[in-house]
Amino acid sequence: MEERVRPLPARRSKLGLVAILGILSVATAVSAAVPAAASNGIGVFVSYADSLRVESPNFPTPWAGSPGTIFYGCTPATTCVYDGAAVRVVNNSGSAVTVNAIAVHVDTCTYTGWPPAVLQPGMNVIVTQLASGAFDGCSGPSPDHFDLSDVGSGGRDFSGQCPEGGNGIQPTVDVTIDGTTTTYTDSGQVLNTEGIDFGPCMNSNESIQWTLIGSKPCRGSLLTLAPPSQSHPVLSTATVTATFTNSCNQPLSNAAVQFTVSNGPNAGLTGSGATNSAGQATFTYSSTHTGTDTLKASVTNLFGSIPSNNVTASWTISFAPGGGAFVIGDRENVMGAHVYWWGAQWWKMDPMTSGLAPASFKGYELSNNASPWCGQTWTTRPGNSPHPPSSVPGLMAVIVSSHITKSGSTISGDIVHIVLVRTDPGYGPNPGHRGFGTIVDTIC
Secondary structure (H helix, E strand, C coil): CCCCCCCCCCHHHHHHHHHHHCCCCCCCCCEEECCCECCCCEEEEEEEEECCCCCCCCCCCCCCCCCCEEEECCCCCCCCCCEEEEEEEEECCCCCEEEEEEEEEECCEEECCCCCEEECCCCEEEEECCCCCCCCCCCCCCCCCCCHHHECHHHCECCCCCCCCCCCCCCEEEEEECCEEEEEECCCCCCCHHHCCHHHHHCCCCCEEEEECCCCCCCCEEEEEECCEEEEECCCEEEEEEEEEECCCCECCCCEEEEEEEECCCCCCEEEEECCCCCEEEEEEECCCCEEEEEEEEEEECCEEEECCCEEEEEECCCCCCCCEEEEEHHHCCCCCEEEEECCCHHHHCCECCECCCCCCCCEECCCCCCCCCCCEEEECCCCCCCCCCCCCCEEEEEEECCEEEECCEEEEECCEEEEEEECCCCCCCCCCCEEEEEEEECC
16 A cells, blocks of 8 residues: 655645656647547546535545555645545556646636656556645645636636536546546536535535446445355355445455455454456355354445445365265374274274273264264164265264263264364275375364
8 A cells, every 4th residue: 555645835836846746747748538448458437426414425435545546635634624536546556657647627717736647557546636625716826725626617616506407517537547538528427416506506515436437327335245155065165245336336456355254153354455447355164163154344435434235155074975974083183183984993993081992882872963073972783774875075074972882783882072184095995995184173
C-alpha cells in the first residue's frame, strides 16, 4: 500500500510547488472521448465523496489508505470534510505506467495540478480535493476544492440549484499516461452529481460509489460472499470468495476485505485480503475439528462497514467405506505414531490397557452405527466376515478401543477416542494385506 499526500500550504505556495515539480496541465489531447476502460488495460472511474451526510455503502471505496492506492487528496482522511468529486485511474495492464497529469473540465471551469504517479500493475491513483470543506462555484485550476455539484455553466455558483433533469453539463477528464493524453466524457454526470446539488435540494447524501466513466451513476456498493455452503473433510481446506462491486455490478479493486468465522468450531478465526481487478478477494483456511462454521466478510471505509451475506463451511470425518470402521488399541494412540489398523496379527500388534484382544479380531468392525463417537460401543463378527472395504481413503477416521471381548460369534469393544489416520498404501480386504497409517489428529 502506498499513500502520497500533497501538503496543504497557502494557495500561492501550492501553485509554486506545481511549477517546481514541473506538473503539466493537459494541453495536448491525442484523442477524442473514448470508452472508460481502454484496450490497454487502463480503467478510469469517477465518484463523489460526501462526508457531511454520511452513507457508508455510497462513499467511494477504495480511498486513502487502501491497498495499492496512491491518494492525492485531503488528509488525514479521518478529520477532513469531503464534499467533492474524485477521479481514479487503475492500472490493470501488465506493466508499470506513469500517470503524468489529470485535468477535469466542467464547462469552462478546469481543475488540474495533482502530482504525477507511477502505477505498478494492479495499483491505482485517486485525485480529489486537497483541502477540507466545500466551495460554491468554480475554484479551479487549483484542486484545493473540487465541489463540482456547485459548479454551473460558465463556472457560476450552482449551489442549491435543483433544475428538473439536471443542468446538462457533462464533465470531461483528460488523463495523460506515459505522455499520451486521452479525453473521457462523464456522460453519466457522476462528477457533478447529475447536474443537481443533491445535498440542499434533496437533503440527501451526495456520495456516489466509484463508477466507470461514461456509465450512469452507481451510487451504492455490494459485498457478496460465495459459495453459500460447502463441505470438506477435516484437515483439508475451504475457500470463500468475496466480490465487491458498485450497485451497477462493476467490480471494485484495491478494497481491503476482512473475513471472520463468526460461529462454529473455528469461531474467532479471521483473515484479510485485497480485491483484484475482478473485485474479488479470497480466504482459505483449514479445520482440525468437525462441525459447521458460519463465515462473513466486510469492507470498511471511513464511515462504516459494508457487510456481506453469511455462508457456511462444514467439516466432516470419513470412516472406512461401507458403514464400518477400523480400530486401533488405546496404547497405540500417540500423536504421530505409526499404527496397525488391519491385519491377521491385530491382536498382537495393538495392545490395550485391558490386555489383548481376541485373536479372531482383525481390526475392522461393522455394526449398525454408521457414525460412531466417543463414549459409544461397537460390535462385529470375527475375521474378515464383516467384509472390509476394497479400498480406504487417504485420510480416515479410526476408532480407539481400550477393551475388546468376544462372546460366541460377536466381538464387542468400547470407543475411548476417534483419531484421524493418514493411511499408507498396501491395504487389502484380506487380513494378509495389512493396513498401516500415521495418526495426524484426535477427533474426540
